[in-house]
Amino acid sequence: EVQLVESGGDLVQPGGSLRLSCAASGFTFSNHWMRWVRQTPGKGLEWLATIKTDGSEKNYVDSVKGRFTISRDNAENSLYLQMNSLRAEDTGLYYCARVASSGERYLDFWGQGTLVTVSS
Amino acid sequence: DIVMTQSPLSLPATPGEPASISCRSSQSLLHSNGYKYLDWYLQKPGQSPQILIYLGSNRASGAPDRFSGSGSGTDFTLKISRVEAEDVGIYYCMQSLQAPITFGQGTRLEIK
Numbered sequence: 392e393v394q395l396v397e398s399g400g401d402l403v404q405p406g407g408s409l410r411l412s413c414a415a416s417g418f419t420f421s422n423h424w425m426r427w428v429r430q431t432p433g434k435g436l437e438w439l440a441t442i443k444t445d446g447s448e449k450n451y452v453d454s455v456k457g458r459f460t461i462s463r464d465n466a467e468n469s470l471y472l473q474m475n476s477l478r479a480e481d482t483g484l485y486y487c488a489r490v491a492s493s494g495e496r497y498l499d500f501w502g503q504g505t506l507v508t509v510s511s
Numbered sequence: 512d513i514v515m516t517q518s519p520l521s522l523p524a525t526p527g528e529p530a531s532i533s534c535r536s537s538q539s540l541l542h543s544n545g546y547k548y549l550d551w552y553l554q555k556p557g558q559s560p561q562i563l564i565y566l567g568s569n570r571a572s573g574a575p576d577r578f579s580g581s582g583s584g585t586d587f588t589l590k591i592s593r594v595e596a597e598d599v600g601i602y603y604c605m606q607s608l609q610a611p612i613t614f615g616q617g618t619r620l621e622i623k
Contacts, residue, residue: 426612436560436603438612452611486559496607497550497565504559 393417393500395487400505407477407509413470413487413502421445421465424490426498427472429507431483440472441490455481477509513537513606517615523623524594532589532618534604539584540567548608551580551589554617555600563602564589596622 399411413425427439440451440461449461460473470487485505488498514537524530540549547567552560562571564580567587577592591598599622604615 435617436605436614438605438614441610441612450610491562491565494544494546495565496548497562497571498552498560498605499562499571501559501561 393489395489395500395502397485397487397502397505400485400507402508402510403477404511405478405509408473408475409477409507411472411474411485411487411505411507413472415468415470415487415489418489420463420468424493425461425463425470426488426490427461427470428486428488428498428501429481429483430486430504431480433480437483439485442470444493474507477507479509482507482509512611513540513609513613515604515606515613515615517602517604517618520616520618522618522620524591524598524620525623526596527593530591530594530598530620532602532604532620534582534587534589534615536585536587536606540587540606540608541584542608547582547584547587548606549580549582549587550605550607551578552603552605553598553600554603555597558600560603594620594622 394416396414426441442461458476462471487502489500491499516535518533549567551564554560563574568580579590601617
């Protein structure tokens with residue numbers, strides 16, 4: 392059974408940092424591109440970042456470029472999102488999601504999400 | 512950026528009756544490989560989004576056959592042939608033709 396379990400969400404002050412993790416199981420993690428998507432009351436679902444199977448390609452939405460870093464450890468079957476210089480508007484529920492295939496690109500499995508709250 | 516516009520944003524639906532949701536993109540989602548990079552997701556109350564339709568018209572594994580997707584390069588439709596109570600939730604379209612990947616605003620389906 393495919394499982395994606397996010398962790399690391401917390402209450403953090405503006406300007407602070409957090410590292411989110413996503414533990415993958417039930418499939419060959421190294422065969423799949425992965426994404427982070429967040430859900431906020433103001434903007435709905437927002438794609439944040441994508442990483443290729445081997446980590447050699449990454450891209451980001453402009454609003455997090457330079458502040459967030461996506462990475463992965465295929466030996467540990469884990470995906471990460473390092474978030475720095477956090478702002479109030481980064482508050483939301485953060486999902487990791489699996490890309491079905493590089494050709495089809497849709498997200499076939501999502502985690503349950505981890506909550507990030509940025510507030511003083 | 513490709514802007515995705517859904518309508519309606521709220522959809523009161525009657526069990527057993529059909530329903531449809533529209534999604535328009537600000538530019539064509541047709542790739543040179545022939546794929547239309549438009550997907551539909553359903554987020555049921557208290558759950559994560561789940562894939563329903565991918566590449567415009569392909570029903571995902573596990574998605575009920577009352578769901579169907581169609582569309583051209585910029586205009587797409589999700590149809591529910593006969594609404595059931597378990598279909599309540601928020602429906603999102605998403606384009607993955609080019610970065611940044613973008614979602615529609617969501618359509619909230621409720622049962623009348």
